[in-house]
Amino acid sequence: MPKLSALKDKVAPLYRRGDAVYFLDQLALPGKVAYRRCATPEAVAHAIRAMVLRGAPLIGCAAAYGYALAAKGAAVCDGRLWARLDRAERLLAASRPTAVNLFWALRAMRAKAEDLRASGSRTFYRSLLAEADAVTREDVEVNRRMAGHGAKLLPKGGALMTICNTGALATAGIGTALGVIRWAHELGRAKLVYPLETRPYLQGARLTMWELAQAGIPSRLITDGMAAHIMKTERIAAVLTGADRVAANGDAANKIGTYGLALLAKAHGIPFYVVAPSSTVDMKTAHGGDIVIEERSEAEVLEVRGLRLAPAGARARHPAFDVTPARLITGLVTDRGVFRAPYGPALRKAFKS
Ligand code: MRU
Numbered sequence: 618m619p620k621l622s623a624l625k626d627k628v629a630p631l632y633r634r635g636d637a638v639y640f641l642d643q644l645a646l647p648g649k650v651a652y653r654r655c656a657t658p659e660a661v662a663h664a665i666r667a668m669v670l671r672g673a674p675l676i677g678c679a680a681a682y683g684y685a686l687a688a689k690g691a692a693v694c695d696g697r698l699w700a701r702l703d704r705a706e707r708l709l710a711a712s713r714p715t716a717v718n719l720f721w722a723l724r725a726m727r728a729k730a731e732d733l734r735a736s737g738s739r740t741f742y743r744s745l746l747a748e749a750d751a752v753t754r755e756d757v758e759v760n761r762r763m764a765g766h767g768a769k770l771l772p773k774g775g776a777l778m779t780i781c782n783t784g785a786l787a788t789a790g791i792g793t794a795l796g797v798i799r800w801a802h803e804l805g806r807a808k809l810v811y812p813l814e815t816r817p818y819l820q821g822a823r824l825t826m827w828e829l830a831q832a833g834i835p836s837r838l839i840t841d842g843m844a845a846h847i848m849k850t851e852r853i854a855a856v857l858t859g860a861d862r863v864a865a866n867g868d869a870a871n872k873i874g875t876y877g878l879a880l881l882a883k884a885h886g887i888p889f890y891v892v893a894p895s896s897t898v899d900m901k902t903a904h905g906g907d908i909v910i911e912e913r914s915e916a917e918v919l920e921v922r923g924l925r926l927a928p929a930g931a932r933a934r935h936p937a938f939d940v941t942p943a944r945l946i947t948g949l950v951t952d953r954g955v956f957r958a959p960y961g962p963a964l965r966k967a968f969k970s
Pocket of ligand 1: 671672673674716780781782783784787788793794820858859860861871872873937
């Protein structure tokens with residue numbers, strides 16, 4: 618019997634050494650494995666903004682380190698340091714708007730900093746760094762729990778479809794939706810995976826395909842426009858996606874294209890599962906309409922990696938996320954178990970604090 622704890626990755630998306638955090642440069646993948654060193658909150662915020670790292674849970678871990686680094690070297694917390702922490706928090710919070718894990722991690726770090734200050738800690742910086750380490754370690758365990766819950770939902774030997782990148786590159790562990798897929802593959806419940814290329818940023822083509830190859834999971838990359846045809850002509854057992862924010866009513870924001878995929882899954886009678894950790898559930902956001910959707914540069918649509926596609930002068934739109942209404946979601950797989958409609962009462966009960 619395979620062991621869930623044995624699922625490991627050769628390449629870590631982030632690690633800390635001393636007073637710096639190193640991010641696997643996802644802009645260089647799949648061509649090159651290289652790390653970028655960040656030793657200040659400014660450098661971490663820049664890395665998040667520039668997409669050196671991405672994926673909701675990983676952005677949360679990075680923000681936790683960014684916050685801790687604002688206190689570098691400080692044994693105790695005085696007024697000046699507190700102002701520095703406030704500035705770092707504002708800077709990091711402004712790096713990307715949609716993934717709530719960023720704000721969740723900053724809240725957790727601030728709460729820790731308040732406790733340390735109130736208790737007169739003399740190891741202020743070291744304790745904050747240890748807290749960021751703990752946030753990151755916890756994500757590993759949370760990923761495993763989601764994989765355990767999610768894989769049970771899938772039939773033996775089926776083909777699965779997914780979008781964006783939700784694996785080890787997007788989290789500190791094995792991933793959200795891709796973590797479920799990896800564990801399902803070990804159990805014989807994922808014989809083939811169809812990742813969507815995920816226009817325009819191509820997380821599916823560049824990152825998910827790279828991870829699937831590393832894990833030895835059979836896959837066939839499809840462009841986003843092929844999803845309906847593949848659903849109609851192949852036997853797809855389930856669609857699994859991650860989420861960047863799940864509202865209190867179960868509406869889920871995720872990578873642009875996810876909503877369309879959910880509509881297609883509904884039309885073809887295919888179960889559609891969203892896999893997200895507790896830190897992605899945002900009980901302060903009543904419904905999906907209140908989620909801020911990041912609007913990214915037009916150039917990312919008009920060009921592919923520097924190659925111009927559209928004629929000179931053409932304009933584009935680039936909403937980077939969309940919201941899938943709760944009614945299209947068959948189940949929400951979290952580290953606390955699987956939730957089903959009606960999501961409002963179920964999430965209120967489980968996440969009321
Ligand atoms: O813009 P990105 O690459 O940060 O978007 C990532 C996604 O949308 C993922 O699907 C998401 O974070 C959910 S699970 C890791």
